[in-house]
Amino acid sequence: MKNQIEQLKHAKNAVILAHYYAPAEVQEVADYVGDSFYLAKVAKQSSADIIVFCGVGFMGESAKILNPNKKVLMPDPYADCPMAHMVADGIIEEMRSRYNDLAVVCYINSTAELKCKSDVCVTSSNAVKIVRALPNKNIFFIPDKNLGSFVAKQVPEKNIILNDGCCPIHARVTAAQILEQRSLHPEALVLTHPECEAEVLALSDYIGSTADIISYANESTADEFIICTEEGVDFKLITDNPHKRFYYPNPHPCCADMKLNTLEALLSVLEKEDKEITVDEKTREGALLPLERMLELAK
Ligand code: 13P
Ligand code: SF4
DSSP: OHHHHHHHHHHTTEEEEEETTSOHHHHHHOSEEEOHHHHHHHHHHOOOSEEEEESOHHHHHHHHHHOTTSEEEOSOTTOOOGGGGOSOTTHHHHHHHHOTTOEEEEESSSOHHHHHTOSEEEOTTTHHHHHHHOSOSEEEEESBHHHHHHHHHHOTTSEEEEOSBOOHHHHTOOHHHHHHHHHHOTTOEEEEOTTSOHHHHTTOSEEOOHHHHHHHHHHOSOSEEEEESOGGGHHHHHHHOTTSEEEOOSSOOOOTTGGGOOHHHHHHHHHHOOOBOOOOHHHHHHHHHHHHHHHHHTO
């Protein structure tokens, strides 16, 4: 299958992008593997005719918004991030009516419709930098309350209003699970994604995006790490650091949607070009503005 994927990719001038949470064998055949921010930048700069995005819905959608003239395919269009929808109807409008200077800051893990109603997008790797750079005092941070509260602690000069959404995978990690891993591996450093709950962040030695966690582990002189994010990052961590040890909360955090990106599904979509991502032009134009503002402010 890997050989067939290689051949089809070259024949069709396609590029394969995969998130660190995609299955290991898919990360192996991908041209670019990274966190959400890196993949959005790669999608924007790509000269391929076809982008195959092995991730979840909002990632494929963002690639299409940034590249209206390219064919964007996903191995499984049902791979969706549940958090992307977790904003109640009417709440953005209500917040805008309450605060004159409100900036709606939208985590990229969101639907295109929510992006349309927002002032700027962020990812977990640039949220602090972008919120700090905004002129607005009042910020409505959607949809993730955990990333929002992490940002609020780093940027105390802003009034950050949280929304009641979260990643079910990261929110399931508990402080007790971290303490259990720590008692088993007392030398290990705890590296955590900011989508985890505050009680887990409080036990962590480092908090960052998937790419930041991997860079931290690569550069650290420590040999053991407790990784509080989705287990897909393990492939890159052990590839880069074969002599280091990586442990996970028990049960391992696993995003079933990301795992829909199988090698079989990737081969099939490259062959048939049938699972194309489409975004209507009005929505695309509306969602493009906050995405481009993010790319600008994060520079
Ligand atoms: P990153 O920004 O680290 O890629 O995280 C994306 C994500 O979906 C985390 O659950
Ligand atoms: Fe969404 Fe969580 Fe899966 Fe990331 S891990 S794609 S935030 S459900």
